[in-house]
Amino acid sequence: xxxxxxxxxKEYTQMFRDYKVFWLPIIFILLGATQPLVTYYLPSILEALxxxxxxxIDSSMTAQSGGEVLTTTLGSQFDQLGLMILSISxxxxxxxxxxxxxxxxxxxxxxxxxxxxxxxxxxxYFLSALSVTIGYFVSYLYxxxxxxxxxxxxxxxxxxxxxxxVLFIVSFTTMISTVFHSQGIIALISIVVLLGCRIIVGxxxxxxxxxxxxxxKLAMETLATGLVNTNAIINILLTLVLVLxxxxxxxxWITKKKFHHG
Amino acid sequence: xxxxxxxxxxxxxxxxxxxxxxxxLHSGECVGLIGPNGAGKSxxxxxxxxxxxxxxxxILLNGEKISKMxxxxxxxxxxxxxxxxxxxxxxxxFMVQLSGLKKEELKKSIPEILTKVxxxxxxxxxxxxxxxxxxxxxxxxxxxxxxPSFIVMDEPVSALDPIGRREVLNLIEEIKRETTILLxxxxxxxxxxxxxxxxxxxxxxxxxxxxxxxxxxxHSENKFIVEITAKDxxxxxxxKKLPYVKEVEVTGHKVxxxxxxxxxxxxxxxxxxxxHKVDIIKFEINxxxxxxxxxxxxxxx
Numbered sequence: 001x002x003x004x005x006x007x008x009x010k011e012y013t014q015m016f017r018d019y020k021v022f023w024l025p026i027i028f029i030l031l032g033a034t035q036p037l038v039t040y041y042l043p044s045i046l047e048a049l050x051x052x053x054x055x056x057i058d059s060s061m062t063a064q065s066g067g068e069v070l071t072t073t074l075g076s077q078f079d080q081l082g083l084m085i086l087s088i089s090x091x092x093x094x095x096x097x098x099x100x101x102x103x104x105x106x107x108x109x110x111x112x113x114x115x116x117x118x119x120x121x122x123x124x125y126f127l128s129a130l131s132v133t134i135g136y137f138v139s140y141l142y143x144x145x146x147x148x149x150x151x152x153x154x155x156x157x158x159x160x161x162x163x164x165x166v167l168f169i170v171s172f173t174t175m176i177s178t179v180f181h182s183q184g185i186i187a188l189i190s191i192v193v194l195l196g197c198r199i200i201v202g203x204x205x206x207x208x209x210x211x212x213x214x215x216x217k218l219a220m221e222t223l224a225t226g227l228v229n230t231n232a233i234i235n236i237l238l239t240l241v242l243v244l245x246x247x248x249x250x251x252x253w254i255t256k257k258k259f260h261h262g
Numbered sequence: 263x264x265x266x267x268x269x270x271x272x273x274x275x276x277x278x279x280x281x282x283x284x285x286x287l288h289s290g291e292c293v294g295l296i297g298p299n300g301a302g303k304s305x306x307x308x309x310x311x312x313x314x315x316x317x318x319x320x321i322l323l324n325g326e327k328i329s330k331m332x333x334x335x336x337x338x339x340x341x342x343x344x345x346x347x348x349x350x351x352x353x354x355x356f357m358v359q360l361s362g363l364k365k366e367e368l369k370k371s372i373p374e375i376l377t378k379v380x381x382x383x384x385x386x387x388x389x390x391x392x393x394x395x396x397x398x399x400x401x402x403x404x405x406x407x408x409x410p411s412f413i414v415m416d417e418p419v420s421a422l423d424p425i426g427r428r429e430v431l432n433l434i435e436e437i438k439r440e441t442t443i444l445l446x447x448x449x450x451x452x453x454x455x456x457x458x459x460x461x462x463x464x465x466x467x468x469x470x471x472x473x474x475x476x477x478x479x480x481h482s483e484n485k486f487i488v489e490i491t492a493k494d495x496x497x498x499x500x501x502k503k504l505p506y507v508k509e510v511e512v513t514g515h516k517v518x519x520x521x522x523x524x525x526x527x528x529x530x531x532x533x534x535x536x537x538h539k540v541d542i543i544k545f546e547i548n549x550x551x552x553x554x555x556x557x558x559x560x561x562x563x
Contacts (some may be wrong), residue, residue, distance in 0.1 A: 006359040010345075060387045100343040104313045109360035110332040 002102060003111050007119030015127060017040070024089060028135025028152065031082050035073040036142035039064060044092045066147040067154065071141040072181060073218040074162060079198050079216055086128055087190040090173040093120055094250070099181070103254070113254045117174070117247065125170045129163050154226045161219035164236060168212035168243055169194055174248040177251045212239040263289040263324060263334075263411045263442060265310070270319035271466075272305055275395035279305040281466035282319070287412065292438045294457035295446040298560055302466035303446035304340065307416040310444065311337040323411065333361055336405030336441075341421065343399050346390030350381055353389055354404055361408040365555035371407060379433060395426025402433060405470045419452055433453060452554045464560050474552070479554045486519045486531065489544035497540045504534065520550065 015021045094117075097103040106116060140155050173190045180186050197213035207232070208214040218232050229235075265287040272280040280302045287293055295303050300359050306316045310321060312329050323331040327556070346351050354372050359365065376382045376517070379399040384392070392400065398418060405413045417426045418434065449455050453460060454474060462470035490497065498517055502510050506527045511518040521527045524547065535542060550558070 002362065003360055006356065010356055014345070014347060064372075102338055102340065102343060102345065104308075106340055106360065107337060108313060108332065108337040108359065109363060110309045111360050165307075176446070 001254050003109075004115045004116055004119050004122075007116060008075060008123045011123035014162045015042070015123070019122070020089065021127060024085075025131040025134045027085055028078070028082060028131040029138050030135075031077040032073055032135035032139035035077055036069050036139055036146050038148040039072070040142075044129055064147060065224075066143040067226070068222045069143045069147050070139055070150060070155070070158070070225045072137075073136070073143075074158075074220055074223075076171070076217060078135070079213075080195075082132070082135075083194055084191050086169050087173050087194060088187050090124060090128070090170060091177055091186040091190065093124055093174050094177040094254075095181065095183060095186055097204070098178075107254075113251050115223070117250050117254070121171060121174060121247070124174070125167055128170055129166055132163065132166050132218060133159060150223065151226060152198075154212050157228060158219040158222045161215050161222060165215035165219070168215070168239055168246075169248040170242045171250075175250045175253075178250045209235060210238050210242075212242050215239055265412060265442075265444075266322045267310070268319050268322065269315045270306075270309055270321060272302075272309055272314060272316050277365070278466050280309065280316075283463070283466065283468055284319075284463055285468065285471060287442065287444055289442055291331075291459060292443040292457045293445075293459045293461060295444065295452035295454050295461050295463060296556065297448060297463035299448060300355065301463045303448070303463060304416055305466075306463065307414050307444070307446050310414050311335055311524065317349075331411075333408065334411040336408070336410035338398070338401040338405045338413065338415040338418060340416040342401035342404075343388045344397065344400065346388065346413075348389055350376065350389060350392075350400055351385045351388050353400060354407055357404040358407045363408055366409075375407050376404045378436075380429070386556070394422050394425065395429050398422060398430050399433060402437070406437060406441065410441075412444060415443065415445040417447055420447060420449060427452075436541065450556055454552050462556070462559060467557055469548055477548055477552070477555060481550045481558070484550040486521070486524075486528070487546050487548045488517045488519060488542060489503075489515050490517060491515065491541040491543065494540045495540075497535065497538050500538065501531075501534070504531075506530070515543070 012021075094103070097106070103116075107113070136159055140150065143150060172194065173186070174184050176190050176193075187221065194213070197211055198216065201208060201211060201213045201217045208217070214235055218229055218235065222228055267283060267285050267287075270280055270283045283302075283306060285293075294517060295306065298304050298341070305314065308440050310328065311330060312321075313333070321328040323334055325547050328335070345356075348356065351372055353364070354375070355368055358368060373382065376385050379402055381396060381399060381403070384396070388402065391395065400472070402413075402418070404414075405415070415434075418533070420428060422489055431452060434445070437443075438456065443457075445453075457474070459473050460470065460477065461468060472480075492515065498510060498512060501507055501517075501519060506521050506523070508522060509520040519531065519533065528547070535545075
């Protein structure tokens with residue numbers, strides 16, 4: 001346990017020195033603010049730019065409920081640009097230690113592979129989740145001011161669902177970072193697979209059951225309708241199983257390979 | 263303390279790197295693992311440091327599997343990289359805390375070890391700004407700090423320039439009084455300087471395990487080299503007729519003389535030369551250098 005704390009502390013020191021603790025939340029704040037602001041001001045922007053002739057904008061068409069706007073924050077901002085940024089910010093999570101020999105160096109100490117991996121996952125997940133939460137909360141505040149208010153409970157439940165999806169994003173990228181050697185390949189594979197998961201959501205209920213990206217869909221449903229899907233529990237469990245699976249692959253790979261440099 | 267390497271083998275994708283290798287290392291020893299490039303030195307070091315698992319055989323420290331005794335190993339990799347954003351002090355604290363030492367224990371020991379390796383003034387500088395020699399010395403500091411039973415070093419000086427090399431060699435010379443050391447190198451003069459005992463490895467197999475004096479004695483021949491001035495060339499003809507002289511070889515001013523029983527006849531020959539008023543510039547027993555012995559062993563085996 002002591003080793004785990006040392007490793008987690010080291011991760012945070014590194015995140016501070018890299019300024020990652022600042023820029024990651026800032027990006028999500030910007031992403032979170034974009035959707036409600038653009039949606040709210042779009043009619044006036046179009047009006048100002050478009051003049052009075054031609055297509056007129058029926059303002060009732062753009063009047064969305066608060067829940068819908070927060071839903072699009074998740075769907076159009078976090079699940080696209082946000083997901084890519086998360087993957088890119090995590091691509092070197094294990095690969096960097098592997099490449100400069102620090103992984104094997106650390107493992108010559110009495111450090112177990114699981115405590116090394118857990119240290120990486122906990123520290124990076126916490127920062128990622130915190131950034132997403134802050135961005136989401138900013139979006140929530142704007143929505144409440146500019147659109148109809150969202151009940152706190154749906155906002156909170158939606159967030160929990162979404163953070164589970166973020167957990168999978170982190171653990172999956174970590175696994176890919178362990179298996180592959182080049183940062184570019186790691187980012188590419190992670191982004192393609194995770195976006196792929198996100199895109200196929202809704203195609204088939206059976207795939208949705210095992211698709212961790214359906215956590216994002218559940219979050220959006222909760223926001224839009226205020227109700228929690230009855231199948232959610234199975235979905236949650238299966239997502240957790242997938243997270244554990246990526247964790248075991250990461251562990252297994254490091255233990256089996258016993259990485260060495262040069 | 264006793265480190266046993268018992269019939270250890272390791273292969274990568276069917277290519278054997280270490281083949282049925284056995285040796286023992288006792289407290290206070292300093293053992294140089296020498297061999298040509300690709301002989302399996304690094305692999306063996308990594309097996310001892312528990313970075314790699316052997317395919318066969320086992321490595322025991324005081325009778326326990328090495329993987330359970332990681333606290334007792336101090337390891338210095340060939341290219342210690344560290345995290346470039348950490349300072350020297352932070353690096354030491356981080357590495358040693360992983361070995362289970364408490365932060366309070368380090369308050370005194372870190373400045374001490376930094377002084378010892380000559381990095382006292384740069385303790386708060388980022389490791390990224392360090393030269394190769396400084397990194398290597400920091401590497402030695404982190405290997406020593408948790409007071410392990412022994413330290414393993416993979417080519418500690420091979421990648422350094424002459425100044426860095428000298429710094430690190432002096433440091434090893436100093437720490438070897440208190441520590442048990444196993445180091446690999448392909449630079450023989452370094453090994454000769456630091457270690458008393460050598461293990462030669464070739465194609466993953468141990469071909470020699472001996473002390474330096476034994477090795478030199480075993481490979482020395484009964485030959486003198488006498489360097490004389492030009493005016494004494496006639497003496498060579500006299501020497502040839504001496505009963506105990508077997509053979510004389512002349513190259514320039516150097517005369518190589520083979521004799522029976524070198525210990526007994528050494529002084530006789532010297533006396534003989536003095537009686538003939540030979541102007542001796544140099545008189546020495548010819549010994550193969552470590553390098554010559556090494557080449558002989560590696561090529562012939």
